[in-house]
Amino acid sequence: MSYVKGIEEMTAGILPLDEGAMERAQQHLDQLTKPPGSLGKLEEIAVQLAGITGELAPSLGTKTVVVMAGDHGVCEEGVSAFPSEVTWQMVLNFLAGGAAVNVLARHAGANVVCVDMGINGDVEHPGLLNRKIRRGTRNMAKEAAMTREEAEAAVKAGYELALELAAQGTGLFATGEMGIGNTTPSAAILAAFGGITPAAAAGRGTGISDQRLVRKIEVIEQALQTNLPNPEDPMDVLAKVGGLEIAGLTGLILGAASSRKPIVIDGFISTAAALTAARLAPAAKGYMIGSHLSGEQGHALLVKEAGISPMLGLDMRLGEGTGAVLAFHLVEAAVKIMAEMATFAQAGVSGSEGH
Structure with a gap:
């Protein structure tokens, strides 16, 4: 289709x-x-x-959190506390209903849709949507994470999924993601668009040490210097220092907006996608609802840059769509x-x- x-x-x-x-x-x-x-x-x-x-x-209809998964070549630079195989292992956990986002989605009466945008491996499961563009991004510290064509294909996949879900009855969306290392490209996107230093944009992600944080900041600086993403060209930024799941979520946001459906934005990684979507289509901002202010350093700068106003401050930094699903309750309360x-x-x- x-x-x-x-x-x-x-x-x-x-x-x-x-x-x-x-x-x-x-x-x-x-x-x-x-x-x-x-x-x-x-x-x-x-x-x-x-x-x-x-x-x-x-009437908001079905509530759906879309969890997009992708791996990152930049992990070979030692920017994460966890190995890349945790991405596909956690995807299986989502599909089994055992992750935090599954628990909170059940509490909210919401569906969880899990999408393979770029897992570095083959995950076979009847509940997994396969929209894989490639097996993980390239190492952005050395070259562009994606070609422009790959980034556009990922955005398109997310956009078309939003239209499909809206046609099936989803009236309230939420963004979720899984990708070991994905706070690194998210921080790079913030630095590229906002003119913010990598040291201000980068946080501890999965809980990395001081030494690894210094390395993470160096890697983001190297990626920006190597690729020179153009902030006036959002697809250039996304392709050079983004991620496949970030690109997919960018498309999901644009698709929800095209369908005139509200979409609740989760934390740091989701907001990087929201900022990209807002740069591609400023009118899309009107369809985004901020959920929570993440405990990840840089998120306050990112939500300001994206023009989103979070409702909750719970010091959460898990991702997956957990904060966005909690915010479903508040959106429904406003309707009531x-x-x-x-x-x-x-x-x-x-x-x-x-x-």
């Missing part, structure tokens, strides 16, 4: 939010039995959802406020002066 041919076609279908629906949502919120704005972020989400869907209290809360008139309560 093929929906699109290229990046320009993917981004062209992303429309601005429905401002009329957002105004109606704000007017409704201001009539509810509470001081104006007193539900804070929940009110912001309610207005955003109205802009995305055109409805004041939308719009659908179920009484207005001042309905409750017979005197409103505030000026309302």
Whole structure:
């Protein structure tokens, strides 16, 4: 099944939010039995959802977290505390329902869809979606992580998956990922787009030592110097210092936005994909909902660069989509406020002066 041919076609279908629906949502919120704005972020989400869907209290349908997996050639530089084979081992754990994201998704009543975007090996499982572009990226410290064609193919795969899932009833998406070493390309993406030093962008990832962190920063600096990614060309950045699962998530975000579906953005790696998607299609930002501020150094800089406002601060840094799935509860709460809360008139309560 093929929906699109290229990046320009993917981004062209992303429309601005429905401002009329957002105004109606704000007017409704201001009539509810509470001081104006007193539900804070929940009110912001309610207005955003109205802009995305055109409805004041939308039925979100199926909730789906898409966990995209890929390996990274840069791991040969010693940037991670874990070996690369943990990627495919954890994918099997996702498919067996035993990972943290599975537990939290069950708690939220959400589906977990696991996708092989670039695992360095063959994982055979009936529940795994095979969208493999290649067996892991190349070592970005020595050469481009992907060719531009490979990066575009990964974005396209993510985009088309979003359209497929939306057609099957998914009304609320979340981003998830698995890829040993993937905080390194994510930090490189932040440094390339934001003009931020690798030392500020890079964190401890899986819990690396001081010595390994110094090496990680050196590797990111080397990757940027070797590849010279052009921040004015988002696909150039993604291809040169990105990852296959990051590219897939970039496409997933663009596809959700094209389908006018909200997508909850997880932590550091997912936000690197969100920043790339926002650079490719600024209108896509309106469809993104920030979930949590990761414990990973650099995430605060990354969410600011991407224009995302996280709701939760739980010091989490696991990835997988765990924070995004927790935020599903808050998104649903915002819908319930719009659908179920009484207005001042309905409750017979005197409103505030000026309302």
